[in-house]
Amino acid sequence: MIHRMDLREVLKDPVLSERLTPSMALLEQILWDKGNLSGPALQNAKKLIARYVDELSKVLKLQMRQVTLRVHDNRVPPRRIFRNLDMKRTIWKNLTNWDPNERRLYVDRLFYRRTGKKSLPTKLIIIVDQSGSMTLAMVQTTILASIFAALPKVIVHLFAFDTRVIDLTPYVHDPVETLLRTKLGGGNDMRLALDLAAPCIDSPQNTAVVVISDFYDWSDFFSVLRQWKESGCHLIPVGSLHTTGYFAVNPEYAAKFKEIGAPILSGSPKKLIEQIKKVM
Structure with missing residues (x-):
């Protein structure tokens, strides 16, 4: 005091x-x-x-730039048009067809660049524990949310919870205003936040859900998250966002998340950015 x-x-x-x-x-x-x-x-x-x-923000934006948010989708075959012709690879792969007498390279196979892209999900829902032990994660999350919200065609929803829940979505573009509206406290009731966020999921396949908590929470939250994952949502549970130091995550839920194919992520914010990139 x-x-x-x-x-x-x-x-x-x-x-x-x-x-x-x-x-x-x-x-x-x-x-x-x-x-x-x-x-x-x-x-x-x-x-x-x-x-x-x-x-x-400078650090997180640099990490963001290092992760390409639009990646080639190998499921989309390349269009066989001249504009997509990979000249260097075509020449390299056909070198065995070189005729030294005629001094000509005979090409029997053409190679094309892949141009098909995998688009970002239209929605990113971030649910973060705002209890006192999660302050660092709360700060970094609000900044990451503002960075993602600035991307084209991405809608970001941000919810913070302890034994209450706050919808911070209207302020997601301004991390300072977002932080000033948080209410650090004790206790966890994630189910309240999930119930508030549920109406935002109108297309599960195009939605990524990031849940940041130590998961020492005895509300019925896991059944909801499992249902979201089974419906097609990209679920990313996060235990902490830090660069150094010890952080405890409830081992019971660590095992449960692993069983459903969504292991709890813990570490630097760059790990979270890379994980979001993979599911997007």
Whole structure:
């Protein structure tokens, strides 16, 4: 409480607040205490959050660029037209037909580039645990959601839950505003979030569902997620988003997710980006 009261006084002073170095620990303190901030203190808090979000966004956007979001679909045969002709491969594969006397290369097989693309699902539904232990994941998730929401033809829905649920979809393009609307707390009831998100799934085959939690949750959530997966949704359960440190995931549900072919992902945000790429 003393630390929070000191922070409130610092945030009231624009000169002092400007000297603060944005960090995960500071951001967590602000999010816990944001209900007690108003006026200049709240505005300075927003600036600090924005500075931290901007720094982290640069890293996540770089990781995003490193993962190609549109990939060749090998199930689509290449169109046999001159524009798609792979000249280098055609020459290389036909070198055995070279006639040194006539100095001619006889081509008996043409090779074409694949141009068929696999499109992104039209919807990405992100459901994230906002209890106190998941603060880092919450921060990184909101930034990732804003990056995906900026992609063409992708609709992103974002829900945060503890023993309540908040639909953050209207603010998904603004991670700072999204974070300020979270309510860090204790306890889990994921089923509330799943019930709120369910109407968003109108085409399961074109929907990817990312669920981020430690899965220490005793609501009846697993049966719903299993049903979504069986209906054709791309289900990606995530235990944590971090680069270092220990993180506990409920071993009971770790085994259950593995049984249905959706093992829980844990690690850096880049792993999540790569996983989304695979299912998309």
